[in-house]
Structures are given as structure tokens and as C-alpha cells.
Amino acid sequence: MNLNQTLKNVSILSAFIGWVDSSYLAWVKWTNSTVACLPNLGNCNAVNSSRFSQIYGIPIAFLGGVAYLLILVFLLLDKEGHRSNQTFLLAIFGLSLVGVLFSAYLTYIEIAVLKAICPYCVLSAITILLIFICTLVRIKTFG
Numbered sequence: 001m002n003l004n005q006t007l008k009n010v011s012i013l014s015a016f017i018g019w020v021d022s023s024y025l026a027w028v029k030w031t032n033s034t035v036a037c038l039p040n041l042g043n044c045n046a047v048n049s050s051r052f053s054q055i056y057g058i059p060i061a062f063l064g065g066v067a068y069l070l071i072l073v074f075l076l077l078d079k080e081g082h083r084s085n086q087t088f089l090l091a092i093f094g095l096s097l098v099g100v101l102f103s104a105y106l107t108y109i110e111i112a113v114l115k116a117i118c119p120y121c122v123l124s125a126i127t128i129l130l131i132f133i134c135t136l137v138r139i140k141t142f143g
Helices: 003-031 044-048 060-077 085-114 119-142
Strands: none
16 A cells, blocks of 8 residues: 555544544534543533534534545545546645644633643544644645
8 A cells, every 4th residue: 555545544534533523522512411521531511511612503513523524525535546636635635724723723722711621622633633644745745
């Protein structure tokens, strides 16, 4: 397997994990459930119930889930040798860049404002960063 395919596979796995993670948090938000969080491992409920957890009434986790799903679709449509390959790579790059920047903002909010960390949010930040790095390397090396 070549480097391009390996990076793409890492991105696919990361996007799937991010989608599951975001979907769970969106479901928790919509059902007003309690986040399943291990004791002494962050304060998921404080973060997921804060005023920063939604934009115009839409849970940020839902928006993240949509972004991960779009990235996943673009990755699956991205076929080596096709003319549309560059378009999909750039779309993934753009989505993941926005995701990384927004995750950095949300991480700042967690640490500086809420003084609470959500492990699910940390997982999402890591997965979107992985997608961003893999896509950046793919564009620079193969794009």
C-alpha cells in the first residue's frame, strides 16, 4: 500500500470516529440525556450543556457530525487518477481546516471559560487534526 492510500485510510477511519463521536453528543443534546463520561475524566455535561454547545439552537455536535459525514463522502468518492480527485482533496482540506480552527476555539472555551474538559470534544479535535494533517500531506505530496 502506498503512502497516499495509507493517509486516505487514516482519514477515513478518523472521519468515521469523528462522525460517531459527534452523532453521540448531538443525540445527548437533543434528548437532554446525560453524557456517559468516566468518573474523574473531565466534565462532559458541563461542556455539552453550556451556552457554547450550540449555534442558533443547533448543537455544535450536529454540525460537526455533518462535517465529518461530508468529509467521509468526499474521501470515499476520491479515486486516484480521476480528474475530480483534486477537487475532493481541496474540499476535505477546507472542511478540516475550518474544523481545526473551530476546535481550537472550542478548546480555548473549555479551558479558559468553562474550566471543564470533555473527552469527546478532545477526541473530535484529534480526529479533525489527523484528517487535516493527512490531507495536507496528500496535497503537498500527491496533489
